[in-house]
Amino acid sequence: MSKIITVILVVVLVVYLLRRMAGKRVEGDNPPADKAAEDMVRCHVCGVNLPRSEAILSQGRFYCCDEHRKSGS
Numbered sequence: 001m002s003k004i005i006t007v008i009l010v011v012v013l014v015v016y017l018l019r020r021m022a023g024k025r026v027e028g029d030n031p032p033a034d035k036a037a038e039d040m041v042r043c044h045v046c047g048v049n050l051p052r053s054e055a056i057l058s059q060g061r062f063y064c065c066d067e068h069r070k071s072g073s
């Protein structure tokens with residue numbers, strides 16, 4: 001009987017460790033350094049640099065905000 005408990009404990013420990021490793025990998029996918037290395041684009045109106053993911057793309061031009069998108073096109 002104690003063998004079974006040992007096996008269960010080992011399995012639980014392995015699953016726990018794997019989950020921790022998986023969690024670390026997910027965190028590692030999105031470090032702040034990666035965000036800084038993200039493509040930077042320039043607002044067509046005011047020329048401010050901002051990450052591509054935060055920029056508004058309209059007709060092949062990037063804008064920092066909706067106001068500039070309206071005034072730029």
Ligand SMILES: [Zn+2]
Binds near residue numbers: 063
């Ligand atoms: Zn702008």
